[in-house]
């Protein structure tokens with residue numbers, strides 16, 4: 001398979017205080033997110049000067065990749081500048097026909113996979129016939145290099161606790177509506193988001209701390225309270241651990257590939273504060289963007305896609321594939 005360019009596809013985030021409101025409007029259009037929740041999230045961004053950390057992380061990722069691949073690198077986001085449609089237009093104008101895209105999420109579900117594919121399709125449609133064709137790289141939730149980076153991060157976090165031998169591991173990911181979790185994956189199967197996250201948690205725990213109990217819990221719940229989302233929330237989980245007599249916990253955000261605002265606010269600020277109130281020793285494991293093996297993995301994912309018959313490195317049992325089936329991870333019904 002021949003490709004003419006690499007495209008980094010990310011969520012996007014504000015780059016200053018004036019960007020926060022229009023960014024949030026882009027993210028939540030038609031999604032039924034209550035205004036109270038939006039105001040709260042706007043405050044999280046303002047706490048960091050209205051600058052999302054995600055953009056710098058994208059720039060770092062591209063810088064890490066630059067000398068490692070022989071393809072020109074482009075960057076397009078779903079919800080903020082540089083937008084996908086602008087990246088695709090630049091590529092088209094540069095005579096690029098086939099593009100390999102890396103989406104900054106390892107897992108399947110509408111929010112973490114299909115929504116990116118839909119937005120790529122919409123951006124292509126806006127450009128008309130000469131829009132470059134875009135192939136998305138596969139899910140990588142159990143890639144050996146992804147797991148290895150998390151394993152070392154969890155070990156390093158554990159080592160900072162006063163009593164690591166009696167600590168617990170809590171893996172976190174973005175909560176999603178239960179209805180979205182139920183339909184994640186190929187048509188008729190469902191449950192792919194939770195299943196992949198469970199597998200990632202199992203693989204990391206087994207290699208990092210085989211003797212410690214671990215749980216997969218959820219963070220950053222949004223949406224109206226009447227709609228069920230995946231539970232328990234990480235803060236409730238910390239309280240439950242404390243009630244059991246546990247004295248230390250490592251929180252590993254396997255649902256995010258870098259220190260997004262959800263990691264910096266919902267974990268480093270909120271969950272850390274919860275732990276402090278409970279008298280629970282708390283350490284947050286690093287996300288993989290800081291680890292050179294993450295770039296190594298990306299290089300491997302690009303190489304494997306260029307050799308269709310070749311190996312697809314994977315430690316787990318949940319299958320991955322190069323191309324998601326058309327009806328995979330369907331969109332939830334639009335609200336508002």
Ligand SMILES: CC1=C(CCC(=O)O)c2cc3nc(cc4[nH]c(cc5[nH]c(cc1n2)c(C)c5CCC(=O)O)c(CCC(=O)O)c4C)C(CCC(=O)O)=C3C
Nearest residue numbers: 011013027031033041052053054105111112174222260261
């Ligand atoms: C599964 C998942 C991931 C992980 C996969 C992936 O990485 O894509 C993720 C990532 C992210 N989510 C992000 C930001 C936001 N997500 C929101 C809202 C929502 N997220 C959802 C799910 C997910 N989100 C859902 C079901 C909603 C409800 C509205 C809807 O159905 O779409 C809102 C609106 C306010 C709120 O409701 O909280 C914001 C601002 C940022 C940027 C962070 C930064 O700036 O550093 C990132 C990386």
Ligand SMILES: [Fe+2]
Nearest residue numbers: 111174220222
């Ligand atoms: Fe989100």
